[in-house]
Amino acid sequence: MRLLVQNVHKRFGKLEALKGVSLTLRPGEILGLLGPNGAGKTTLIKIVLGLLLPDGGEVVLEEGKGRRRPQGHEFGVLLEGSRNLYVNLSLLTNALYFGGIRGLSPKEVRPRFEAWLARFGLLDRLHAPLASLSRGMQQKAALALALALNPRFLLLDEPTLGLDPVSRKELEAILLDLKGEGWGILLTSHDLESVERVSDRVAFLHRGEVLREGPTRALLREWAGEGYRLRLAEPKAEALAGALGPGWLPEAPDRLFFLGPWEALRAYLPRLDGEVLEVSRGTPSLESLFLRLFGPAPRG
Ligand SMILES: Nc1ncnc2c1ncn2[C@@H]1O[C@H](COP(=O)(O)OP(=O)(O)OP(=O)(O)O)[C@@H](O)[C@H]1O
Numbered sequence: 394m395r396l397l398v399q400n401v402h403k404r405f406g407k408l409e410a411l412k413g414v415s416l417t418l419r420p421g422e423i424l425g426l427l428g429p430n431g432a433g434k435t436t437l438i439k440i441v442l443g444l445l446l447p448d449g450g451e452v453v454l455e456e457g458k459g460r461r462r463p464q465g466h467e468f469g470v471l472l473e474g475s476r477n478l479y480v481n482l483s484l485l486t487n488a489l490y491f492g493g494i495r496g497l498s499p500k501e502v503r504p505r506f507e508a509w510l511a512r513f514g515l516l517d518r519l520h521a522p523l524a525s526l527s528r529g530m531q532q533k534a535a536l537a538l539a540l541a542l543n544p545r546f547l548l549l550d551e552p553t554l555g556l557d558p559v560s561r562k563e564l565e566a567i568l569l570d571l572k573g574e575g576w577g578i579l580l581t582s583h584d585l586e587s588v589e590r591v592s593d594r595v596a597f598l599h600r601g602e603v604l605r606e607g608p609t610r611a612l613l614r615e616w617a618g619e620g621y622r623l624r625l626a627e628p629k630a631e632a633l634a635g636a637l638g639p640g641w642l643p644e645a646p647d648r649l650f651f652l653g654p655w656e657a658l659r660a661y662l663p664r665l666d667g668e669v670l671e672v673s674r675g676t677p678s679l680e681s682l683f684l685r686l687f688g689p690a691p692r693g
Contacts, residue, residue, distance in 0.1 A: 423580055435550065478523055549580045621674055
């Protein structure tokens, strides 16, 4: 079974928010949907969920030779900050309420919800109001609820937003486990480090169009090319990238990436005398690539 978004168009008055977007999501994979603010990510998710109608194109589930329009209940949704749940109600009441909306009886929902909560280490919070949980716990509880409703695909909007590094890692591990168990997961996020770690494929959306889409590693290699990562003695990456010019990407305060062949890098090395601790071959990070595509034009 595959979820296909095919040539989807959406207008808001004069604004063309989506200009023919096509994407595929398969079971057992995580697709990262990336793009700057206003690129059209949320609009696309709303169309997939059937909350907005497209002006053109379609969203279909392909199963064997059959194709049909997916139903809302086939998607488990996690909106940023669990804002699709009632924070003053207990976890269980939320689960029973949303299960009821989906036509599921308490007898069906409760054991499944409890099993997911137990797996995420939250069963003792079953009767606690959602608001009394930490942000990371709330995200896990919301995910447990989404899973308890037996969706086929998960659509997660900014799932790691506001999480501390430990909670972020925990959520990443959960997503990788779920993927391994066959869930197809669409993830929108500005947390590119996380996306790089968990996604099998990424799609870059920009002004309503998919600029590129493909396997994360291959895309980085093919699109950006291979190059060299330089670990710096001091946190000067921004300043050096600006001074050295195009082809130089600051990846972290003390990490620079050079997109280009060794011969070209060698020509720069005298200018970096004493600044570099280590040089290694690789592909640039997703974040530096994103900044190169959508960030301000390179200086220098
Ligand atoms: N209901 C609406 N009416 C009018 N314009 C809208 C509406 N919803 C979205 N837009 C516009 O469509 C464009 C895409 O918005 P969308 O929210 O899909 O972007 P996004 O990629 O999710 O951004 P962000 O990363 O900030 O969440 C924006 O220019 C936005 O202002």
